[in-house]
Amino acid sequence: MDEKLLEVKNLTFSFHTYGGVVKAVRDVSFDLKQGEVLGIVGESGCGKSVTSQCILKLNPEPPGFFEGGEILYKGQDIVKMSEKEMRAIRGKEIGFIFQDPMTSLNPTMKVGKQIEEIFVGRKDMTAAQKKEKALEILKLVGISDGEKRYNQYPHELSGGMKQRVMIAIALVGKPSIVIADEPTTSLDVTIEAQILDVLKNLQKEMNTSVIMITHDLGVIAKMCDRVVVMYGGKIVERGTVDEIFYHTKHPYTKGLLHSIARLDTDKNQRLEPIEGTPPDLFAPPKGCPFAARCEYAMEICSKLPPEIYHISEQHETECWLHHEFAPETDLNRKEA
Known part of the structure; x- marks a missing residue:
């Protein structure tokens, strides 16, 4: 776990707006090792989601723009990559689980075809092989009756089922890194626990590195090895889970x-x-x-x-x- 897959160095990202320039991320540095789960925690507006989207250059440019810094993935600087080069990394090398499956899935496409999108342009795979991969990942994320779900549209699935599909889309290409941006925000607590278990088991099984973006410290305690705490666009503290929680x-x-x-909080406190x-x-x-x-x-x-x-x-x-x-x-x- 000593090999650094990803290194973010002095990242500064801002947005042009009618009111001026918003300094969303300011001089942020961290790294991610092979097989570990890194949590980025902080309140809404602290810059954690913008930071995670910078890693795959998902923030629209303009109005967004990089003011400085590097994002090194296996030694290559993502900041300098063209859109064509990024297409080779998105999904295949680095997967992304978005925070709201209700709006992130395409309502006009069947679930199976959305999972298979990662294989578009792969001439070494037949349609049958792509479908086989999609059904395999649906089974892995705990969706029973995969053939039926493969042919359904997102509106036919429950919230928890949609989030499992989002995880399937992020993992079907067997990426080295998965970024999970508040993956359980819209779910009730029982479904949230199931989704986190699915993600944790798949992470261990595939030895995938995960960046977990959340404001929920319970999720951090359950999932992460190390934690980065952000506030006002900057990192204010970092350490192992035990160090952050107990020291x-x-x-x-x-x-x-x-x-x-x-659990030990008095009801009157x-x-x-x-x-x-x-x-x-x-x-x-x-x-x-x-x-x-x-x-x-x-x-x-x-x-x-x-x-x-x-x-x-x-x-x-x-x-x-x-x-x-x-x-x-x-x-x-x-x-x-």
């Missing part, structure tokens, strides 16, 4: 964890919301993006962007609290 080092991550109910509003990405703050909402904020936080502090080999955070001259708090206290 939190950034005030925003702490706020996220305290804003959800736990109020959840703690994160006060304030996200930063304006038309004019991003000079310092830490979370400074205006942070209970620990110091004068330097709003003036200068924090340095990267290495807590352990895999655990990093961007927070001034870890500077040697910062006052002691529960987040920077040395662990025994």
Whole structure:
């Protein structure tokens, strides 16, 4: 699991709008290793979906544009690739599960034909072989009576069934990486658990690397090996799941964890919301993006962007609290 399949380096992506330029993703760097599940977590508008779509150049250009950075897949820079080169990567090398199957599936095409689209242009495959692959992946994602489903239209399937079809489309080409952008957002909790189990089992079976985009920390705990926490278009903390959940080092991550109910939460105990509003990405703050909402904020936080502090080999955070001259708090206290 040491081989780096994907390296995102200093990625900066913005959008031209009538109101000005929106700095959606700002200097984001992370990597993905062979066979691991990486979670990207954060509230709506933090830049996680834009980041994931940059990897396959799915954001429309214009109005979107790359301001800087590299996205290296097996050593090749995706940012510099042409549309023709990207077509060879989308689906075949990197699959994508979109967050809303209701709108992502083509309502005018039968399910089977949508799964087979990945094989368009493959002259080495007959129509019968393409159908065989489609039926095989439908079985793998837990859809019974594959022949019947193959010939149905999306409106004839339930929400959970549609999401399984989305997973089938993403995995049928046996890609090295699958990006799952909030794959369970529109589903109820019982179906969500089934879909996550399907995804986890297939990931292990195929040794596929997965990037899981979500705002749900329960999904992160169940699925991921490492976690990247985003806020205001930037990465504020990264580490293994245990480090992020049990040794939190950034005030925003702490706020996220305290804003959800736990099994041992008393029924009379109020959840703690994160006060304030996200930063304006038309004019991003000079310092830490979370400074205006942070209970620990110091004068330097709003003036200068924090340095990267290495807590352990895999655990990093961007927070001034870890500077040697910062006052002691529960987040920077040395662990025994």
